[in-house]
Amino acid sequence: AFLADVVPMAPEDPLFGLMAAYRKDKSEKKVDLGIGAYRDNDAKPWVLPVVKKADDILHNDPEINHEYLPIAGLQAFTSASQKLVLGPDSPAIKENRVCSLQTISGTGAVHLGALFLRKFYNKQNNPTVYFSSPTWANHNQIFTNVNLPIKSYPYFSPTTKGLNFEGMIDAIESAPERSIILLHACAHNPTGVDPTQDQWKEIASMIHSKNHFPFFDCAYQGFASGDLSKDAWAIRYFVEQGFELCIAQSYAKNFGLYGERAGCFHFVTSPAHDASHTAERIRSQLAILQRSEISNPPAYGARIAATVLNDDELFAEWEDNLRTMSGRIMDMRKALREKLEEMGTPGTWNHITDQIGMFSFTGLSEKQVLRIREESHVYMTKNGRISMAGLNTHNVDYFAKAVDKVVR
Numbered sequence: 001a002f003l004a005d006v007v008p009m010a011p012e013d014p015l016f017g018l019m020a021a022y023r024k025d026k027s028e029k030k031v032d033l034g035i036g037a038y039r040d041n042d043a044k045p046w047v048l049p050v051v052k053k054a055d056d057i058l059h060n061d062p063e064i065n066h067e068y069l070p071i072a073g074l075q076a077f078t079s080a081s082q083k084l085v086l087g088p089d090s091p092a093i094k095e096n097r098v099c100s101l102q103t104i105s106g107t108g109a110v111h112l113g114a115l116f117l118r119k120f121y122n123k124q125n126n127p128t129v130y131f132s133s134p135t136w137a138n139h140n141q142i143f144t145n146v147n148l149p150i151k152s153y154p155y156f157s158p159t160t161k162g163l164n165f166e167g168m169i170d171a172i173e174s175a176p177e178r179s180i181i182l183l184h185a186c187a188h189n190p191t192g193v194d195p196t197q198d199q200w201k202e203i204a205s206m207i208h209s210k211n212h213f214p215f216f217d218c219a220y221q222g223f224a225s226g227d228l229s230k231d232a233w234a235i236r237y238f239v240e241q242g243f244e245l246c247i248a249q250s251y252a253k254n255f256g257l258y259g260e261r262a263g264c265f266h267f268v269t270s271p272a273h274d275a276s277h278t279a280e281r282i283r284s285q286l287a288i289l290q291r292s293e294i295s296n297p298p299a300y301g302a303r304i305a306a307t308v309l310n311d312d313e314l315f316a317e318w319e320d321n322l323r324t325m326s327g328r329i330m331d332m333r334k335a336l337r338e339k340l341e342e343m344g345t346p347g348t349w350n351h352i353t354d355q356i357g358m359f360s361f362t363g364l365s366e367k368q369v370l371r372i373r374e375e376s377h378v379y380m381t382k383n384g385r386i387s388m389a390g391l392n393t394h395n396v397d398y399f400a401k402a403v404d405k406v407v408r
């Protein structure tokens with residue numbers, strides 16, 4: 001028998017299937033609210049002006065060549081990434097408790113972390129990874145691929161369209177000691193629902209008392225609120241509490257570097273250890289995993305980010321660009337909620353503005369989602385998630401009316 005004869009057909013990736021359906025749709029009114037990528041007010045991809053500047057600088061730099069980067073990536077990028085996520089004055093950085101490797105964007109960082117945990121974490125007990133329900137669909141695949149068992153903790157409450165905090169805390173409490181708890185640092189995908197700072201404190205305390213291992217996925221720093229420190233608050237709080245933890249950091253959304261695959265994986269050791277030696281051992285093992293997976297990471301996106309992150313003036317301009325993106329999204333949240341409330345669309349719509357980041361969980365059912373696609377040519381995922389960035393001043397009223405029609 002041939003191997004080719006026993007490989008079954010895999011289901012299509014739902015998001016990419018949705019994109020294909022959108023492209024085929026010939027209606028002039030069609031609206032794409034599927035993919036999580038920023039669009040400007042004309043529904044066009046946006047090259048950040050500061051990225052364009054960094055691009056020009058690199059283009060004119062005679063020192064740039066196409067040699068391999070080191071296994072751990074571009075040092076100017078990984079060290080700036082540590083400061084960005086942990087804060088420039090983080091004791092963890094000063095005490096040499098952070099090991100960082102450049103990765104294939106956020107996905108690669110999650111994968112490297114998953115591999116590392118599979119190989120070294122609490123092996124005798126075959127620990128389970130707990131995800132929020134729902135979570136970014138790829139989490140399930142990435143951790144399953146490295147043979148870590150997965151389970152979920154309650155997160156989204158369909159009644160309030162906000163956080164099911166009690167359910168979340170109870171599940172973290174009931175999980176076997178030393179489980180792995182995956183947390184979205186900010187702008188939770190797909191719900192747009194984040195814990196408050198007080199809730200984060202309780203989550204941290206429960207994770208601590210159960211000796212769990214926190215794994216932060218940070219794909220939207222600065223993109224959520226427009227404020228880099230605010231969006232990193234939860235991570236910095238956990239580090240302050242002395243946790244050993246890891247972080248997957250993506251530059252796809254906050255730099256608009258989607259296709260360049262710039263990201264970073266950080267392992268932060270607890271201050272309770274002889275820090276520098278621990279970090280050294282961990283770094284050596286991560287380097288071996290990285291070598292066998294990708295040898296060394298791609299250079300271009302990391303160079304762009306490093307150019308901006310290491311220059312005060314460009315950094316300030318980047319913050320400005322972040323406020324442009326997050327501000328436009330917040331404006332669209334306001335406009336959508338206002339229009340729905342103005343029309344008296346049945347239901348409550350405060351969740352649209354309470355939620356944050358790229359996505360909103362509208363509360364629309366699968367049936368309603370399919371009807372909107374059929375009748376109004378609006379494309380969103382079946383769980384009722386919309387990419388806020390797909391809305392703009394030209395289509396937000398049209399979308400609100402389409403929602404109104406299927407909800408009534």
Ligand code: PLP
Binds near residue numbers: 105106136218252258
């Ligand atoms: N994690 C979450 C929660 C995400 O939403 C995303 C992107 O959608 C990623 C990670 C990683 O994306 P990328 O690999 O493009 O950085």
